[in-house]
Each structure stands twice: as C-alpha cells, then as structure tokens.
Amino acid sequence: MKNHEARPTGSTPFPEANIVAVHNQPEIRQNYYRGRGQGNDRGRGRGRNNYRLNSGNKQDNNKGSQNNPSKGKLVIPQRGTETFISSIGHIDGRINLYKTESLTKEFTQPDFIDKNLQLGMGHRALMDLYMMSSKLAYENENVVKNVVNHHWKMHFVDFYNCWNDYQKESSTQVFILCDKPKDANLILISFRGTEPFDADDWITDFEYYWYEIPNLGKVHMGFLEALGLGNRENVTTFHELFVKNAKSTNSENVDVTIAHPQQQPPERSTAYHTVRRKLKSLLTEHENARFVVTGHSLGGALAILFPTMLVIHEETDVMKRLSGVYTYGQPRIGNRQLGKFMEAHLEHPVPKYFRVVYNNDLVPRLPYDDKTFLYKHFGVCMYYNCLYVEQNVHEEPNRNFFGPRFVLPVYLNAAWEFIRSFTMGYIYGSEYKESLESVLFRLVGLFLPGISAHSPVNYVNSVRLGRQKSV
Secondary structure, three states, X not given: OOOOOOOOOOOOOOOOOOOOEEOOOOOOOHHHHOOOOOOOOOHHHOOOOOOOXXXXXXXXXXXXXXXXXXXXXXXXXXXXXXXXXXXXXXXXXXXXXXXXXXXXXXHOOOOHHHHHHOOOOOOHHHHHHHHHHHHHOOOOHHHHHHHHHHHOOOEEEEEEEEEEOOOOEEEEEEEEEEOOOOOOOEEEEEEOOOOOOOHHHHHHHHOOOEEEEOOOEEEEHXXXXXXXXXXXXXXXXXXXXXXXXXXXXXXXXXXXXXXXXXXXXXXXXXXXXXXHHHHHHHHHHOOOOEEEEEEEOHHHHHHHHHHHHXXXXXXXXXXXXXXXXXXXXXXXXXXXXXHHHHHHHHOOOOOOEEEEEEOOOOHHHOOOOXXXXXXXXXXXXXXXXXXXXXXXXXXXXXXXXXXXXXXXXXXXXXXXXXXXXXXXXXXXXXXXXOOHHHHHHHHHHOOOHHHHOOOHHHHHHHHHHOEEOOO
C-alpha cells in the first residue's frame, strides 16, 4: 500500500458516512487510500466527523451475505491508522509533490538550500513542498510517515501531539522531516492548521485577546497557548516564559501526566519546547542543514510565532540556521511593534519570511487590522488572485474582508470559483480535478465566500499554476 496511488471511488461529502458493500473480495482498503490522508488522533475525539464507514464481508463472519446483499460487516477505519482520512484529506487528496524526482536530485547538491535562499519564493518545487507539508500536517502520524518516506522519498523524523493547557487537551500537532537520514541539507517543521469542523480552532483564529511583551509588542494570546507558552486563566504563566533566561526553563525537560478516566494519561509536552529541543538536536546531527518552518491557517500563525519566540529567547545559534518561514492563509499574530521587531531579524541580509494569501481568503484578514484591535501583518506577502496571478504586495486587498465596496465582487468571485471547480480537470489535467467534497465546500462559499477561499486546494493550485503579473 505504501506506493499505491489508485484514486478512491465513491467519495461522499464530509462529514457524512459512506457505506460501501464489498462482496467476494478480501477486506483490504488499498483502493480506498490513494494516500489521501487520515484524521489526527487528538484528545476529546477531535476529528470525530472525519470518517467513512465500510461494510465488507468475510466468509467466516458473514455467512449467507451473498444471498442477502444488504447484510455485511460494518468496518470503521481506526483513528490514527493509515485508513483514517481527515476532512482536509477528503477536500484535497493530492499527496505527490510537484516535481519529486528533480527536487530529490537537487537536494543532493551541497549548497542547494543556501543557493535558493536568495530566490525566496522563486523556487516553485520548494514552495510546493512547503505547502504540501502544511496540508499533510492535518493527518495522523502513520499517514505522515508513509507519505514522507515512500511518496516523497525523504526522511520522517517525528510527529508530536502537544498540550494546550488552556484547552486542557493535546490540540497542537506538528511533524518534522529531513531531506535525507544522514548529512541532511533541509530540516522542515510543519504545524497543523485549522480543521474545518473544529470549533476551538476557529475560535482561536477569530479571537482578538493579546498578551503584551514589554518593549517588543503585543502577541495573540490563543496562538501562544497553542504553542504551550501560557494559560490566560493564570496570566503569570506568560510572564514566566518571556523573561530573559526563559531558554533554560525547567519545563523543557519535564514530562507531566494528567489522569483521565479509563484511558492512558497523555504526556504534557508543549509544542514550542518539544520542537525547539528536537531542532537543536537535529542541527547538531546535521552540521550543514538549514531549517524551514511552515503551516497553513492556524499552523501558519504557529510557524511564524515559533521563530519569534526563538528570537525573544535569544537562540542566536539556532536562528543563524533558519532558511525561511513560509505560511499559507495565516492569520495575524500581533501588532505593528512586534512586526517591526521581527522584520529586523527576518529581512536581513535577505527576506526569510513569506506569507502566501489566496484571493478572498478570510483567515489572513483576522484578527482585524483597525484602531480597535491593532493587529498588523508583516513580512513579504505573495498574493494570488482567482486566476492564480501572483503579485508581491505589502498587504492583501480588502484587509478586513467586510469592506462595503468588496461585498458584491466577493460573492461573484465565489460563484465563479464554484463553476470553475467542474472544469479544473479538463483545463489543467487530472491532477487538478476537484473532489466532490471540494466542490461542496465551494458550494458553502456561495454563502460564506471567505471560508471556501481558505481551502488548501486553492493554495496548492496557486503555487503550482501561479504566474507573475505582467507589467
């Protein structure tokens, strides 16, 4: 199954279940996988809508089912396995990279990462790797490992379910890969983004509470909590992590467990400290490696906040090895003062922070940039319109989304994208044919256009099909 690429059949809209009758066939799910990915194994049963049901039969368990086709054995893919598919995996089932073979060959060049650092967002195959990694982060560890090792021909390092003390669950996921097991040139860190049916994730994106770091600026409190850097119920927990000697905090080496009834207690490992500890180890192991941090949606916010905390904690040696931060559909993480502070560390000698925004995506326009909320974006913004024409801009158009003069164009554009979804496969090839789930998500966009524009489908297409705006 590792390299099986058969396209699944019988797709149905998520989150509804799909019941498939299989008779006189072994109970194998290879033709169902296609590497589309599986839902995360998260606390509180998250992703509970992200499943499909299958009724199959075994001769010893379903005697007489041939005479009565309506009978069969109900098989539910187990959460955390290679047959469990996330909502994002249904919406966009692509797993192969834009140019896997050529990218693998380029990684063998000793100075490949350093040479392409000057290109920024100019290397399309690398940009595709970062976006596909951001999308893959929505899946569970078994899926991520299989795709990285067997489809991308790279080296899977580890996958983490990390503790959010405010939400009281392991709700932050992140994985790490290297381009090869030994003498790696690239270390890639990918944070999971906002899941479509996860209320806590959407609340985190929409809320505007911040924590002010003296002399540095204001930071979104929900994103700090997602990295495991505090809990708003006890504000002193934030202060303790911003002191100058925070890089030697004891919490980095302590694993605490909390008991839950009738289940094994999870480790209370926090995202920031866990990833920082592993990153340092990998940078020591791979002396020539540079690292990249990426993520889509909420994952993008965590991707830029991670190096922000490294700078605050004076991890100078680590930051010298940073190749870049690439985010897709990322919400704002702080105010203008914080942006200026980070630009001083990420724009010299060349820009290292790139934000990709697709058309009318709502999430990059949150929390609001106005006199009340004071949130501001920073870094290089690569903006793609609905025709995948790319343009470097300081700020995406309609920065707060609900501008009166943009209302009609936003809805007309959503209708255009819905109609186009039926023709993508004919225009650009079978790789771009949209799934039924994706089409239905665009149907939702007729009523909530900013939500459907946030789909990873748009970002993968933008990176692969994008073209520079002619002057």
